[in-house]
Amino acid sequence: MKIVLCGNPNVGKSVVFSYLTGYSAISSNYPGTTVELLKGRAKISSYEFEIIDLPGTYSIAGENKAEKVAKEIIEKGDYDLIIDVVDANNLERNLLFALELISLRRPLILLLNKCDIAKEKGVNIDFEKLEHFLGVRVIPVVATVGIGFNLLEREISRFIEDKTKYISNLSIGGEIGEKWKLIGEIISKVQKIEHKHPGFMERLEIITTTPSTAIPFGIFIMILSFYIIRFIGEGLINKIFDPLFNNFYMRVIEKLDPIIKYDILKFILFGKNPAPMEGFGVLTTGVYIPFVVVLPYIFSFYLVLSILEDIGYLPRLSVVLDRLSHKIGLHGYSTIPLIMGLGCKVPGIFSLRILETDREKLIAASLMFLIAPCMPQTAMIFSILKDWPLIYTIIVFGYIFMVGLIASFFLNKIMKGSSSDLFIEIPPYHKPLFKNLIFKLKLRIKDFIYDAVGMIILGIFLINIIDILGFMEKISSFFAPFFNKVLSLPSQIAIVMTTGFLRKDVSISMLIPFKLSLKEIMVSSFFLVSYLPCLSSMLVLSRELGKKMAAYVIIFNFMVSLIFAYIFSIILSIIL
């Protein structure tokens, strides 16, 4: 049997879906976390179900992509039951979609979620009266902790016995105005709101949305996040991961060394020398980069991001950044893919789906690659510049950020059309749930380990092979004049640039053995970050935006990168 799970955005469908299926779906406190269909299987009171989680929609008559997907599936009708997840804090607005579903005359159950928060806020809903008015079963739940799911399971087994009882015969007018009128009548009878004194969350709400305090607060949060990420990241590296690597892991590796007799194999496994960032051995550098340099930052970045997501700060930040975003052809909500892209560009590209027009997707995609590197590259740049004062690291990131803004400002000017308007729901603040934080963190770290670690090791392996076969010099000498004359970089690093897009964190580490000057490191870091997206993001980009648009983004960014690397090199030779 087939169950369709649907409802307004940000009502907690993904949490319900995860609970029913045990399948891991990411949930956050802002609309649009689920942008594609999720399918899973669940066993409910000894029956097997296929469960389809639809993207959140305000109406099935809507025009945007998520709404069209939802409409197509709901109207196709090859399912047995619809479960409409409704936010108890927002019953009135949620009822429009519920009425549309009722008019379909299909078996329907309403799952009234977030009942705990509603109660705290003084929202009292008379479930039985609501059932009576709507003619469908209403089940109150708190999906995040699993309260009420036993009632749902009982209801589903009853449904299997008699499906007709789950079709309401409430008569509803076709006009939207009539629906709102009916909703108003129902609400006045089933919902009572008591006034409560504003708690901490409400006060935070006022500070973070009142324009005079919201903007300084937003800047404060961004700077604070940066420092917390760096503090946790560096702390983990220096206090835990680096000592573990040197005192335990390397001891084991040293014992392995005499066992292996073949020189080539030795070279590949242990590298040219034992220094973990210079030798380029598969078992030394290949382990040191992902686990010691990058993983601590992946952990600290996603910890901070997950907290901001679950509290519900990101939509507020997008309101604060709306005006600035319009100057570069975007609206405030496009800051969400950009923020995702700070971790890894791949999920960033996926979240471009929350944008409506191709123009916005193109500008946002281009900006995402230019405005800041992903977390593995960031960690590598921190690491490679750690012997110089922090200001140089800040200059590199500041320059990258500024180039991103200039490029998208220019893109906005040359492209036809204009930015569309921000129109989003701002969810109330939630206390982040420890369980959800750990779950998301685990999922994202698992993604990094599965997708990235293998690629890093493979990258280092390939570099060794290229080196052994003597291709290094050939590639270097071919591109050397360009790097030498245009960017005043030593010709040997041509190899880094030509293979760099395969895996960017590895390519930045490849700069280390060349013993570059500060200026050379800064220019090469900038160029490596921006010249091409990494291989995985190129593939995802062309799948998500189409080959043509992906090509535009890649070519545009390449040109921007060349021009601004040249300018950066000139500026740095003046100031350093």
Added chain:
Amino acid sequence: MSETTLSKAPMKKLKVVGISGGLNLRRRLEFMGINIGSVIEKQFSYGNGPVVVKVMNSTLAIGRGMAEKIIVEEEG
């Protein structure tokens, strides 16, 4: 009282009296509960940027361009 746009209106309870946009815009607003006759509360306005309104029990951020198309009058 006189009619004005949501972008220019004071931070008060307001009644929607018209939407001067295409069908698409009107629908998007209606789905969120902003239709002719509904009462909304303007809470914040970011200079030339978005306005934040309370509609029923939810808070919405509406871009400036859109807010200029929503015609309101002060409620009672």
